[in-house]
Amino acid sequence: MPVAGSETYVIGVDFGTLSGRAVVVRVADGAELGSAVHDYRHAVLTEALPDGTPLGHDWALQVPGDYLDVLREAVPAAVRGAGVDPAQVVGIGTDFTACTMIPTLADGTPLSELDGLANRPHAYVKLWRHHAAQPHADRINQLAAKRGEAWLPRYGGLISSEWEFAKGLQLLEEDPEIYHRMDRWVEAADWIIWRLTGAYVRNACTAGYKGIRQDGHYPAPDFLAELNPAFAGFVADKLDQPIGELGDAAGTLTAEAAAWTGLPEGIAVAVGNVDAHVTSAAAQALEPGQLVAIMGTSTCHVVNGEEAVVVPGMCGVVDGGIVAGLWGYEAGQSGVGDIFAAYLRHLAPEFTHERLTELAARQRPGEHGLIALDWHSGNRSVLVDHELSGLLIGETLATRPEDVYRALIEATAFGTRTIIETFGRAGVPVGEFIAAGGLVRNALLMQIYADVLRMPLSVIGSEQGPALGSAIHAAAAAGAYPDVRSAAAAMGSKQTAVYRPDPRAADVYDELFAEYTRLHDYFGRGANKVMRNLRAIQRRSVSA
Ligand SMILES: Nc1ncnc2c1ncn2[C@@H]1O[C@H](COP(=O)(O)OP(=O)(O)O)[C@@H](O)[C@H]1O
Numbered sequence: 312m313p314v315a316g317s318e319t320y321v322i323g324v325d326f327g328t329l330s331g332r333a334v335v336v337r338v339a340d341g342a343e344l345g346s347a348v349h350d351y352r353h354a355v356l357t358e359a360l361p362d363g364t365p366l367g368h369d370w371a372l373q374v375p376g377d378y379l380d381v382l383r384e385a386v387p388a389a390v391r392g393a394g395v396d397p398a399q400v401v402g403i404g405t406d407f408t409a410c411t412m413i414p415t416l417a418d419g420t421p422l423s424e425l426d427g428l429a430n431r432p433h434a435y436v437k438l439w440r441h442h443a444a445q446p447h448a449d450r451i452n453q454l455a456a457k458r459g460e461a462w463l464p465r466y467g468g469l470i471s472s473e474w475e476f477a478k479g480l481q482l483l484e485e486d487p488e489i490y491h492r493m494d495r496w497v498e499a500a501d502w503i504i505w506r507l508t509g510a511y512v513r514n515a516c517t518a519g520y521k522g523i524r525q526d527g528h529y530p531a532p533d534f535l536a537e538l539n540p541a542f543a544g545f546v547a548d549k550l551d552q553p554i555g556e557l558g559d560a561a562g563t564l565t566a567e568a569a570a571w572t573g574l575p576e577g578i579a580v581a582v583g584n585v586d587a588h589v590t591s592a593a594a595q596a597l598e599p600g601q602l603v604a605i606m607g608t609s610t611c612h613v614v615n616g617e618e619a620v621v622v623p624g625m626c627g628v629v630d631g632g633i634v635a636g637l638w639g640y641e642a643g644q645s646g647v648g649d650i651f652a653a654y655l656r657h658l659a660p661e662f663t664h665e666r667l668t669e670l671a672a673r674q675r676p677g678e679h680g681l682i683a684l685d686w687h688s689g690n691r692s693v694l695v696d697h698e699l700s701g702l703l704i705g706e707t708l709a710t711r712p713e714d715v716y717r718a719l720i721e722a723t724a725f726g727t728r729t730i731i732e733t734f735g736r737a738g739v740p741v742g743e744f745i746a747a748g749g750l751v752r753n754a755l756l757m758q759i760y761a762d763v764l765r766m767p768l769s770v771i772g773s774e775q776g777p778a779l780g781s782a783i784h785a786a787a788a789a790g791a792y793p794d795v796r797s798a799a800a801a802m803g804s805k806q807t808a809v810y811r812p813d814p815r816a817a818d819v820y821d822e823l824f825a826e827y828t829r830l831h832d833y834f835g836r837g838a839n840k841v842m843r844n845l846r847a848i849q850r851r852s853v854s855a
Pocket residue numbers: 327328329606607608609647648649650651652664665668748749750752753756
């Protein structure tokens with residue numbers, strides 16, 4: 312039950328890839344009364360640092376000060392837009408992309424802000440999409456498999472280059488001076504809470520999925536030393552920190568953060584969380600078998616289960632990783648909206664998403680004669696290899712941009728089907744598919760997914776699922792509800808079976824999916840290493 316007395320509100324802030332969004336939510340029923348978005352000034356640094364220092368291939372950095380601007384700009388704007396009295400706000404919750412890592416001093420100061428370090432790439436935030444640590448991930452995986460590390464199956468047998476250890480090892484080996492100056496290696500999800508409360512609490516979600524924390528332990532020092540003797544103390548010296556459970560309060564808003572946001576000092580601040588995982592609460596999808604796909608720049612798939620089983624190539628399974636009391640599973644596709652955006656930007660600049668969607672919608676499944684592999688940003692699940700790349704087969708002199716666009720959408724749907732079938736075979740059946748995120752607004756894409764998956768698609772009620780999910784966690788952290796489940800029951804929403812599969816389309820897609828699977832296994836499981844070879848040739852030519 313909400314706290315007694317006058318109407319109260321909570322703030323949810325979603326820190327996405329390019330912008331942060333704040334939403335003001337009524338505690339009693341989850342009504343969204345106002346929202347505001349603030350674009351990060353430096354967006355994503357992929358070519359060069361702000362001073363022009365060039366970056367290598369597959370790099371993706373951010374500037375931490377941009378996140379604070381969201382607190383200063385978007386939060387007060389959302390409160391103003393909602394027309395509520397800030398004094399009635401009882402809590403704030405946040406979610407972040409992950410694994411997004413900030414090297415800091417012991418007080419949380421990012422190294423990129425120190426005199427003399429602004430031109431050092433490794434001093435900056437490594438965004439989740441930074442894929443330059445694949446060789447380091449490969450070494451971690453080979454060594455863990457050789458030693459039979461007990462934690463490896465909890466990650467489906469492979470650690471991703473996107474995660475804390477691979478990125479940390481890359482930092483150590485490519486810029487040891489920065490590594491030694493770094494006191495803490497901090498998830499942005501926790502850094503923002505540190506800034507809001509003055510307390511550094513590591514959230515259970517990223518510590519588990521991205522930080523290899525299982526059953527209360529991290530990989531042992533002798534494992535780390537075998538990777539590199541100077542890495543032996545990585546956990547003890549840079550990473551370890553008290554853990555906060557999702558939906559608990561990490562602390563209260565400091566006077567400084569109250570001044571940034573215009574919110575009352577002392578209100579509850581929820582433990583940090585991840586954009587994907589927090590959305591399950593907003594979609595009222597916390598029961599085992601309800602899979603939420605947060606479909607935007609990338610797609611994350613999150614689903615709860617009663618117990619931990621091994622799903623090959625999943626991102627991970629974490630006790631309480633989505634909600635307390637259940638094992639949370641995560642899988643993902645690193646590129647989805649990003650693939651469509653890159654196609655428009657580089658190859659069809661005269662078109663928009665809307666125009667190509669409209670043209671592609673006139674076709675029947677299979678009509679374009681194409682099939683694609685959706686690995687333009689590598690493969691997070693189930694192959695866990697970011698040196699894989701995209702592929703398009705079937706082009707002729709007649710192939711048009713809308714054909715390719717449709718084939719790319721279908722490829723991402725096949726990627727999702729591969730993940731769902733892998734979960735099912737491993738003993739984590741998916742009973743309901745709930746779509747969330749920016750791609751939900753593309754009705755053609757939604758219908759293609761329903762047809763490819765042969766499943767009805769439910770759709771989250773909110774257009775800002777992560778921010779609403781964060782607000783729900785804020786309500787729990789403020790004690791307005793006893794826990795996240797009851798807050799989600801009152802404040803979340805979804806519409807059931809909005810898109811239903813068309814059996815005739817599904818038949819064609821079954822055939823195309825069989826072709827996709829053949830290509831997927833051939834290029835992705837080592838029979839043909841052309842994609843990795845091309846990447847190696849590219850690296851040599853760039854550095855020559
Ligand atoms: N109509 C559309 N059809 C397909 N993709 C779209 C459409 N509109 C935007 N996108 C893609 O969706 C992604 C943004 O999704 P969104 O959920 O808003 O952001 P994020 O995942 O960063 O939170 C971008 O990659 C963009 O190219």
